[in-house]
Amino acid sequence: MVMLFYRMGIIRFNIIGKSVDLNMEETNTNCTVKHQISSFERIKGRWYFTLNVKSENELIIKDVILKKRKEDRIFSVNFFILKDSQFKMKLSFEYNPSYLGDESDYWDFYLEVSVSGKKKRVRIGNPSYFVIKKINYRLHSSYFYGDSLIYPYITVKNRLSICIRHKTIYDNKVHLLKEKLAFIIYNMFKFYWDKKHIKLIYEKFSNTAQDNSYYLFKFCYGNHFKENIFYVINKHSNDARFLDEFKDRTLDFLSLKHLIYLLACDYFISSESKAHSYIWKEQRGLIKKDIGRKKHVFLQHGVLGLKKVDTVFKKGSPNGTNLFNVSAVHEINILKEHLKYKENEIILSGLPRWDYLVNKAKRHKQILILPTWRDYLDGVNSEDFKKSVFFTSYEKLINSEELHDFVAKNNLTIKFCIHPRMLKYLKNFSSSSEHIKVIQYGKEPINKMMMDSSLLVTDFSSVAWDMFIQKKPIIFFHFREENNPDSYIDLDRELIGDRCFSGKEVVQLLKFYANNNFKEKYQYVQRRSQYFGYLDRHNSLRVYKGIKSHEKQLKKPNFLSKLIQSDFIQGMKNKFDI
Template identity: 25%
Template sequence: MVVEQLDKKHQKLKAAHFQSKRIQIINFFKSIDTQESTSALSTGILDDHTHVLSMSENAKIINFWNERNTSEFFIKVQIDTNITPYIVGWQLTPNNDNLMGIVVTTKGMAEKGKKTEILVSFSLDQIKSVAQYWHLMLTVRDHQGQKHITTITKSNWKTKIKLLPDGYRHSKKYKDEVIYPTIQSNMHFVIEARQITKYEQVKYIRRSWQAYSLVLIFLPLIRYLNIWVFFEKNATSAHENAWLTFKRMREMYPQRLIYYAITRDTKSKLNITDKNIIILGTWKYYFIIYLTKLLLSSETRYHVLGDSQFHRSMLVNKMSKKVHIFLQHGMNGIKDVPMFHYGHGQIDFLIAASNWEKELIVKEWHYPDNRVFVTGLPRWDELVPEMFSRNVITFMPTWQPDIANLTQNMFENTAFYKTYKTLFESSQFVNYMSQNNIDAHLILHPKFLRYSQSFKKLKHVTINVSSDITTLISKSQILVTDYSSTAWDSLYLGRKVIFFRYADLHNNNGLNVNMIGTVVNDSASLIAALIESNDHTHSQLESYFEPKSPNNTQRVIEKLMINQKKFKIHTFTYLNRKLIKIIKR
């Protein structure tokens, strides 16, 4: 009887605690609403143009829903009543310039004082998954007849609450596609459209929940079990820093609970046999990742989930509480990577390739000094300078965000593909390669694999996958890239690097690469640079790699073992940590 009373009292206290937190979050979002409205109106009525523009920017989404048995999706927008006479129309616009926008139909208006609520709708059938995000756009015309387009990204607190942790539960599925509204990390409202991934299938979602219910009583033991899980990009590779560290650690500490997560297809393809490999989607995999303390990878933490990382499921939220050690997949500095910056919830601790890189990480990425360990990169232990050949040139273009999710035909019409096709088929390039008996190799970034059929059409160049990087870098006399961190691997060996940055290349702000290589902007300049001698001697670049010494993998493991008392699991999920931080502020 006493136990039952205590249990009831505990449940009441727990309920009161969550109600208090709920009120805090609601008040937080209400305060955001107030701030947004105030900032939008604070510009004042300077003239007709400014007045119309500021009022249209004050629009916000206050509700949404979809019809259960139809493809029609509704959005309710709140806007200043004074702006309604100037409205020209609405449309959904994709983040893919190769696609047309979708006309949005106005279903009705209801004036409520100084505000008007407008109900608009569109058919989900019109949305294509080749665009990742679709934004609601409002077009207005001012007194002078000029049109102004505003992207409606703001939403009220009810909509934000409805969409947290994301809007996947409001999704509509069409064959192999899924479409749903969501709130991005910057709190912007968008419609997301993409392919349904393998590990989002019902059987895997159900298994993940069942596994969680079975390990629930063991969760308090996480810090004592001290399980470590290594992985790489989308859990589909085993050749980067994470795999090399895992392999060496298995030799040094065979009894420790350390595992490597990978897909079944990749394991078979690479013929990996270690007994501590866990296959994505299996019962063993779910048990271990729920109970793991540390995630160690050459990518961001959610790659441990393979292709199911793209919506904030229960599994994603659980992973956000783990300690993530970023083992890098290349030295940084050539391009800016905001996702890796401190406070983005992706990385807790990380290694640095050199003193120079650590200074950059602390200064530019804002990491505390004691969260960055200078070790060198394990992948540098795999480079073999003796393999050098004057007859090999390697091209390694990095991923471009503006060519994501395209069809083969659309990809072949991009500036990226056309530029490389023109280069490899130009008479100057072909003559230079044949006269000097040189083999050209093109390494595909993992995200380019979907366009492999297009790349195979290219002449006078051999197509390679990313697992060939170490061998080709070791052999190559010259590396040609745009922003890839493989440039540092070549420089580490004292080889020549050419940065090919053609006119339409997506801009990445980073290091002034003129200091470490030759920069060219067109095919003619590139061919001239291939012929010229290197402008930078190896001794001039040594300061970027200090302290430079062998056994980088060994140093990584030593740093991990020495600092493991610092690795404390998070009490709250990333979203909760972010909300708590903002509420406190």
């Protein structure tokens, strides 16, 4: 058994009676370590992998570890040397999935080696064809733990990782049979399906109809009906009612028809990444593989600037796109410089939902508080969430006596709503004031709340731009966090609203704007024309024309391209690489 101790970035392993210190940072060396995962088995709930490793220099295997993605947390994994020579080794490592618990997250496998006395951490990957097939067979590799599903998968970069996610109603044999049936039907009549030139459009988790995808679809349905564009939404969603008049072009999420159309469509159009077109955080299966090959048009659900998204939407990444829609000139520079997109992969058009924005604030006396989500809070338990600076800052704000007195005196309503990725933590928020309402995301459309509100309080959310284009004041609440998001713009000099760092400052600014009839400050009025490429109601038309003019580069991959990306070719390539 490998014993693990962690302190100050140094890991100490007791391996076969010897104590070894390894610095956790990967050492940059010129040593080449090649390896391949040659077998995978699941036996009595445990996973067993066999790894062939070779090097041109003297090789010593130090350890096999699991590292939590984006964090320094690691676990040591039991491993056994099967064959040992100076330059080649064969080892087996096993893992019990229940050790990781049930917090949603990703974990990555690493091999720690010493090559000619130099320490190196190698990301484990390069599976054989049969390993790829077994891991992709969901019934074989899945492990259920409470309400969570834990499984190994092969990443886009051909590496071995573990995903922990919540179980869904689709994690069963019936759904897997439905996927196989869809695959058979599509391939039997492939010529017919491909001739239809289907495009699929959807939003967050294929569960909403209130963002740019919905308004572009609405525009296309009314003006370009011949286009085979279908809107995908869960029929049990609160927003499904908004599609009642478009039923002939609406698909129920993960129905048999939707699965066939997923395989048949030319490309995707969405305000989210391709991952939202399928089971959230599911990385395996034939349909998921096909989704990964297809092209994508990213409408965005905001404007780039307030929060860096290099690691999320960079070109070539799992969430990258093929055609990026923007609203502001500065976004083009961000995409080219930071996210590595080319000029012909960008459309300057504006957001479709802006075509439908109407300022209704005079009918309502309302303020909207809408913070964005935090990477570092993804998947944490409720108790840890309540200890976060994020929670304590907003909980303190909406329970401030000064704020309660202010809204009561001015007969104002405050609506507090958090990002859907933090929805499970909403129950932790409450306010004793009858004027402050905690709103569940999806119960009321975000764009309606923005139209009804006179002012927005946010942190780094791109909904700020919707208020800005409506000529409404914005307060940016940037309390101190260890993990404050980086920004593309200078937050001290280029913001489109006031910046403050405490709840007390927020309340003082709210009083200022209430006393001035919620009128924007002149310094922010001047910035509107500097930021936006267009200030009209023709955004949907520009998006539609932009997509049509780029359709050649959105074509489905041909047979040769699919063959090169196939599991068989990839498995064979991994074999010859070693």
